[in-house]
Amino acid sequence: xxxxxxxxxxxxxxxxxxxxxxxxxxxxxxxxxxxxxxxxxxxxxxxxxxxxxxxxxxxxxxxxxxxxxxxxxxxxxxxxxxxxxxxxxxxxxxxxxxxxxxxxxxxxxxxxxxxxxxxxxxxxxxxxxxxxxxxxxxxxxxxxxxxxxxxxxxxxxxxxxxxxxxxxxxxxxxxxxxxxxxxxxxxxxxxxxxxxxxxxxxxxxxxxxxxxxxxxxxxxxxxxxxxxxxxxxxxxxxxxxxxxxxxxxxxxxxxxxxxxxxxxxxxxxxxxxxxxxxxxxxxxxxxxxxxxxxxxxxxxxxxxxxxxxxxxxxxxxxxxxxxxxxxxxxxxxxxxxxxxxxxxxxxxxxxxxxxxxxxxxxxxxxxxxxxxxxxxxxxxxxxxxxxxxxxxxxxxxxxxxxxxxxxxxxxxxxxxxxxxxxxxxxxxxxxxxxxxxxxxxxxxxxxxxxxxxxxxxxxxxxxxxxx
Amino acid sequence: xxxxxxxxxxxxxxxxxxxxxxxxxxxxxxxxxxxxxxxxxxxxxxxxxxxxxxxxxxxxxxxxxxxxxxxxxxxxxxxxxxxxxxxxxxxxxxxxxxxxxxxxx
Numbered sequence: 001x002x003x004x005x006x007x008x009x010x011x012x013x014x015x016x017x018x019x020x021x022x023x024x025x026x027x028x029x030x031x032x033x034x035x036x037x038x039x040x041x042x043x044x045x046x047x048x049x050x051x052x053x054x055x056x057x058x059x060x061x062x063x064x065x066x067x068x069x070x071x072x073x074x075x076x077x078x079x080x081x082x083x084x085x086x087x088x089x090x091x092x093x094x095x096x097x098x099x100x101x102x103x104x105x106x107x108x109x110x111x112x113x114x115x116x117x118x119x120x121x122x123x124x125x126x127x128x129x130x131x132x133x134x135x136x137x138x139x140x141x142x143x144x145x146x147x148x149x150x151x152x153x154x155x156x157x158x159x160x161x162x163x164x165x166x167x168x169x170x171x172x173x174x175x176x177x178x179x180x181x182x183x184x185x186x187x188x189x190x191x192x193x194x195x196x197x198x199x200x201x202x203x204x205x206x207x208x209x210x211x212x213x214x215x216x217x218x219x220x221x222x223x224x225x226x227x228x229x230x231x232x233x234x235x236x237x238x239x240x241x242x243x244x245x246x247x248x249x250x251x252x253x254x255x256x257x258x259x260x261x262x263x264x265x266x267x268x269x270x271x272x273x274x275x276x277x278x279x280x281x282x283x284x285x286x287x288x289x290x291x292x293x294x295x296x297x298x299x300x301x302x303x304x305x306x307x308x309x310x311x312x313x314x315x316x317x318x319x320x321x322x323x324x325x326x327x328x329x330x331x332x333x334x335x336x337x338x339x340x341x342x343x344x345x346x347x348x349x350x351x352x353x354x355x356x357x358x359x360x361x362x363x364x365x366x367x368x369x370x371x372x373x374x375x376x377x378x379x380x381x382x383x384x385x386x387x388x389x390x391x392x393x394x395x396x397x398x399x400x401x402x403x404x405x406x407x408x409x410x411x412x413x414x415x416x417x418x419x420x421x422x423x424x425x426x427x428x429x430x431x432x433x434x435x436x437x438x439x440x441x442x443x444x445x446x447x448x449x450x451x452x453x454x455x456x457x458x459x460x461x462x463x464x465x466x467x
Numbered sequence: 468x469x470x471x472x473x474x475x476x477x478x479x480x481x482x483x484x485x486x487x488x489x490x491x492x493x494x495x496x497x498x499x500x501x502x503x504x505x506x507x508x509x510x511x512x513x514x515x516x517x518x519x520x521x522x523x524x525x526x527x528x529x530x531x532x533x534x535x536x537x538x539x540x541x542x543x544x545x546x547x548x549x550x551x552x553x554x555x556x557x558x559x560x561x562x563x564x565x566x567x568x569x570x571x572x
Binding site for chain 1: 474477480481484485486487488489491492493494495499500501502503504505506507508509510511512513514515516517518519520521522523
């Protein structure tokens, strides 16, 4: 039986790798997840016959019940989730994975080790996995709360206090010391282990609390890598190769993804985690001169209809308003009138890397009209109209010039170089980073106020009226 | 000697898997970052297997509530996470390349 199980785990690892490889290309991405799904089903089914499971039918009953409860909740949740809520969902499920790894570690640590338990290095790995998993769990829960925009997490500043980094470091240090004590003394003292877990959970929460919502994608990606690592470490403890391989692949790919995302914001990961963004912003920002000039949708429609080149810059506002279908409808009308239409995507537009691309693809926008920042930034100076839909910080020219601005140095889309700029925006509020946008006050900028979907409907009508 | 080999073989697995993960994800287009995050999320759902083994080893889960709660918790949470491919599926379905030029009216 042991050989059979190990063979199945081996096949699972192969299928996971093939699946991930396929997931990394747009045309094969869907089949990739199906591959990985088969691997998961196979591994789960055969694990019921795992030789280490020696307990009675009561345990099988518990297993089935637990899987059924989790499966139903998740199936229902994933079925209901909107595309805009995808980041939160990934955050919370990711946290669950970290929590599960930590729970396995708790089980291993709480076992009675008096009769020749596992070796010290195994216990150290269990403790390390527990620490990383618990941090990923509590941190992801906080990240979920922030992305869901729960009221409690609305104000990042109230979670900041002086000496916070030192305090967090002290908590983290205490958790490590306690973990080492547990591992080296082969202790299965419940109280000691509980305090260790509480410290680890507290550190995860406190680490995530002061981080601004705009930075959350990077943080979630980091926690994803953490969870992978925790799973791999628990795989060591249980002697389960499938867990080691799957966990560490996720750990390394998650790390790479995190670095790519941080690079897109032109910040280092430690800068994202440990610098208090809002605290920085309290410095004197350059005064924004000029006034906001409003424009009605019919006028905006005329401007675009007679343009020869229009570049559209979508942001989180488009995702919230679910305006992507209407926008594509408008683009088709413009293309009919021989207008050159292109989409420009900033690497951190929305709340996730690739967030905008996914939404546009969902609406049916062809791949070859969508351009990354590097590909299109030169073209703004030749565009007649740049249409900004619910994007803010990623088009703020202050990032280029204003050294006191918290987003200084972040590469931005050169929207302000276009001959005319139209900005569709719900109100006069500031972006996620909480700073005023000089672009909106520029002479060539017109503001089209309203919900993105309604405004776009107005634009479509305006273009149609021209005949 | 055998003990040394058995100590090192998981470390080799770890090293190779880490390089593999890095290489697989290395050249991913931005459009797939969100689905991929969901997908890797799904892959570490393999922890479910570990949770099942851990639960299976419990001797008297009913009589020791303090010990049994993590036993139950782990599979519940993990099967929740395992179902996240649904999200990944949604994303990647949306991200599918539409190569046909039929959109040009």
